[in-house]
Amino acid sequence: KQEVTQIPAALSVPEGENLVLNCSFTDSAIYNLQWFRQDPGKGLTSLLLIQSSQREQTSGRLNASLDKSSGRSTLYIAASQPGDSATYLCAAPNFGNEKLTFGTGTRLTIIP
Amino acid sequence: SQTIHQWPATLVQPVGSPLSLECTVEGTSNPNLYWYRQAAGRGLQLLFYSVGIGQISSEVPQNLSASRPQDRQFILSSKKLLLSDSGFYLCAWSTHTRPMYEQYFGPGTRLTVT
Numbered sequence: 001k002q003e004v005t006q007i008p009a010a011l012s013v014p015e016g017e018n019l020v021l022n023c024s025f026t027d028s029a030i031y032n033l034q035w036f037r038q039d040p041g042k043g044l045t046s047l048l049l050i051q052s053s054q055r056e057q058t059s060g061r062l063n064a065s066l067d068k069s070s071g072r073s074t075l076y077i078a079a080s081q082p083g084d085s086a087t088y089l090c091a092a093p094n095f096g097n098e099k100l101t102f103g104t105g106t107r108l109t110i111i112p
Numbered sequence: 113s114q115t116i117h118q119w120p121a122t123l124v125q126p127v128g129s130p131l132s133l134e135c136t137v138e139g140t141s142n143p144n145l146y147w148y149r150q151a152a153g154r155g156l157q158l159l160f161y162s163v164g165i166g167q168i169s170s171e172v173p174q175n176l177s178a179s180r181p182q183d184r185q186f187i188l189s190s191k192k193l194l195l196s197d198s199g200f201y202l203c204a205w206s207t208h209t210r211p212m213y214e215q216y217f218g219p220g221t222r223l224t225v226t
Contacts, residue, residue: 031213032213032214034214034215036217041200041222042219042220043202043219043220044202044204044215044217045217046214046216046217049214091215093213098144098161098163098206098213099146099161099171100158100206100213100215102156103155104154104155
């Protein structure tokens with residue numbers, strides 16, 4: 001059974017800093033890995049999806065990496081802004097499975 | 113482009129009352145559909161998913177049920193709500209084609225059972 005872990009559970013950094021969020025998974029037989037953002041009281045917004053054959057995916061100030069051999073993915077946020085404050089979740093579907101396994105998320109606070 | 117709708121946005125219901133939450137998807141056909149619940153301060157819990165009309169898989173035994181009467185409509189129901197049913201309910205859809213199972217979420221329904 002796939003298990004997805006995100007550490008730390010919460011992170012506070014000053015505005016302007018670069019930061020890395022971590023995601024670990026136990027079963028490397030995944031189609032892809034998806035990163036989401038959730039603002040308080042809102043639904044999840046898809047940020048990036050990395051295919052299992054890819055190593056990296058970039059969108060603006062966001063860069064996600066995937067290392068299946070070590071069971072890890074990272075989300076790099078450059079030049080953080082207060083608007084980046086949110087909870088970030090990673091999730092992965094396993095082969096032959098329509099379901100995503102979600103991590104419990106990292107609550108990010110950017111301090112102005 | 114594809115959009116996903118959920119309603120109502122918020123709901124306050126007494127214990128023992130029935131529940132019906134609706135989710136519809138536009139701009140795609142034959143999507144996988146999912147219902148999740150997010151309790152306060154907790155992670156996402158998958159409740160039901162559906163790969164086609166009338167095909168429902170239940171993940172957690174409970175007093176909730178789901179139905180898919182049309183290709184792009186997914187309904188979450190209960191005959192009698194419990195206090196423990198309070199939470200944030202999210203509907204999502206995903207593709208059958210590459211990228212496989214990329215999920216897109218609706219805005220959610222905040223349910224408070226009193």
